Amino acid sequence: MTDNHCTLPTLVRQPFERRAFISYVLSAITILAAVAACIPLFSVLVMLIYRGGRRLSLEIFYALPPTAFESGGGFGNAIVGTLFMVGIAAAISIPFGILAAIYLAELNPHSKAAQIARFSAKTMTGLPSILAGVFAYATVVLTLGHYSAWAGGVALSLLMLPVVLLTAEQAIIMVPRPMKEAAYGMGCTPAQTMIKVTLPVAMPGIITGVVLAVARAAGETAPLLFTSLFSDYWLQANEPTASLAVLIYNYSGMPFENQIELAWTASLVLVVLVFVLNIISRAIGQRKK
Amino acid sequence: MEATPLSTSPTTQETCNCESVCFVGSEATLPADVALDCQVEKIYYGDFLAVRDSYVPIHKNQITGFIGPSGCGKSTVLKSINRMNDLIRGFRFEGKVHFHGMDIYDKSVDPVSVRRNIGMVFQQPNPFALSIYENVAFGLRLNRFKGDMDEQVEKALRGAAIWDEVKNKLKNNGLSLSGGQQQRLCIARAIATEPRVLLMDEPCSALDPIATRQIEELMIQLKEKYTVAIVTHNMQQAVRVADQTAFFAVDISSGGRTGYLVEMAPTKELFENPQQKLTKEYLHGDFS
Known part of the structure; x- marks a missing residue:
């Protein structure tokens, strides 16, 4: 060298x-x-x-909104209203979404019905949220003859459904095929395979999707504007119902200092709520490893 | 799926002269020691003819090895035996599988109950995301087992030669075990329900040599109680464990890639004195 x-x-x-x-x-x-x-x-x-x-004080959680020149007050009814309507939306969209996802992912992924459902869900994720409100107005509000928390819940469920459906479908597809084969090999019926093996493994992914959908619905204003409207009183499901999002929308445009301050505080509460839900969904998603 | 009558003679295809050399000659006297009689005429995936003309009797309390090059259909035939292939779109089986006095492809047969009687161990260890105990108890619960669950689980784990390694951590997740342990756990899961026949689809291909050896020793113990059929890519493995060996090959003459049984015989006989030229060439390593 x-x-x-x-x-x-x-x-x-x-x-x-x-x-x-x-x-x-x-x-x-x-x-x-x-x-x-x-x-x-x-x-x-x-x-x-x-x-x-x-x-930010305890008062805002239990007090009702103030009238025009009143000081103090809170938006406890709006928090309850948001939780109630999101709850209705979840009660509608989660069972429908997961059952549909099972069909799309496992039972008959290539059928015409599945293809149409999948395409519709994907389109629905991009649906302008105000259209969900218009739909619920036309179907629920006009039928019942008055604004209500039910109508608000239906409008929100339209936004949650595609998110739940598509994430649940993905979560079910992601379950390793050998694991499903093992279940069939043991002599499981398709239903037993789904309930005993596939769903438990897919559950963290499904819950992540559900929580994200809930977080999205909690922050929506447009679908509630002409379905649940707003109310200064405590929740009555058959009456117009307050929600955080609509409260922010209404109060931020008012000429009163007190209301504007409350709108800011309501925004903070809403963001913290969504933030916490996101953290929960992350924690659940990571546990799946 | 309507099984066509066996009378359509497979000998019309000149490439298959297996009729003259394999076990067909003793067919009449066989049933006593044949646990399961697999008579494949044709297996299709959609339009694709995957396997044709393969007659493979699985002998009771023996290990039957399926060998042959990739794509020769040995796994397909094995999985047809407990109707696992029903899960694949476009799968179509023509022929018969006699088991326990019935043709398992008969319309009246429920594939789910077939699979409960014919256990399967897969290529990749695939324990459920459950505890070790629950993995083994899975099939028992499925069959509404009434006896002593703990005892049966222990028996299965002992039978799969993994009891000593896991007896102190039965609550741990089955997926936390090593690959070889996972595969033995899967064997324990399969034998917990005491199936008559155990099918193994390349059970060692994902394992290291030490784990492979353990599984092979285990198979030899298992045949005392069970009838075993194993697909292997490894000829030495067939020599080590199999009592009977079936050699499959691929027929590309008609433009497709159709697997078929070339020859089946007791392992020693097949390896020492193959009747077919193709078998001789394969065993000699001329192709793989």
Whole structure:
């Protein structure tokens, strides 16, 4: 071996060599973009904590909304209303969504019915939420003759259904095929395979989808505007019903300082609610590993 | 699925002269020691003819090995024996599988009950995401087992030669075991319900040599109580464990890739004195 240093490439880092330099610049751009993506979320959070945090007290959870020139007050009825209507929506969309997902994922994935259902669900995820409201207005409000929490729940369920259905379908498909084969090999009927083996394994994924759908529904305003409307009183399911989202919409446009402050606080409460639901869904999703 | 009568002679295809060499000659006297009689005429996946003309009697309390090159249909035939292939779209079986006095492809037969009597161990260890105990108890619960569950689970785990390794952690998840242990757990799960026949589809292909050896020793113990059929890609494995060996090959003459049985004989006989040229070439390593 002769010493011939001239032909050996240098192994020392050369940050200003062209390739290395371009690589640094591109990396820096991606970091900047990643940081920029966080700015909206954090600025909203800071703003909400700053403007909404001031009125945060126990009172807002149990008090009714104030009248025009009254001070104090809260939006306990709106919190109850949101929870109630999201509950109705969940009670409608979760069983339908999961049962449909079982059909799409396992029973007959290639049938015409399954293809149509899958396509409809995908289209529905992009449905402008106000149209869900219009649909519930036409079907529930006009039929019953009055605004109600039921109508609001139906409108929200239309938004939840496709999310539950599609995520549940994916979760069921993701269950390893050998595991399902083992169940059939043991002599399980298709129903037993689904209940004893597939669903338990798919459950974390299904719950993640459900929680995300609930979080989405909780924050929706448009579907409630002409289904549940708003109310200054405690929940009565057959009457117009208050919700956090509509309260924010209504109060933020009012000329009264007290109401505007409450709108900020309601926004904070709503964001925290959605945030907590997202964390729960993440925790459940990670447990599946 | 209507099984066509056996009278349509397979000998019309000149590539298959298995009739003259395999067990057909002793068919009349067989039933006493044949646990399961698999007579494949044709197996289709959609329009694709996957296997044709394979007559494979599975002998009681013996290990029957299925060998042959990839795509020769040995797994397909094995999975047809407990109707696992029914789960595959487009699967169509023509022929008969005599088991326990019935043709399991008869219209009156429920594939679910077939699978409860003919256990299966798969290529990939596939325990359920349940505890070790519940994995073994699974089939027992399915069959509404009335006896002492703990005892039966222990018996199955002992039978699968894994009891000593897991007896102190029966509550742990079955998926936490090593690959070889998982496969023995799957065997325990399969034998817990005491099936008459145990089918194994390349049970060692995902395992290391030590685990493979343990499974092979286990198979030899198992045949005392069970009838075993095993697909293997490994000729040495067939020599080590199988009493009978069926050699399958692929027929590409008609443009497709159709598997068929070339020859079946007691293992020693097949390896020492193969009757077919193709068998000789395969065993000699001329193709694989």
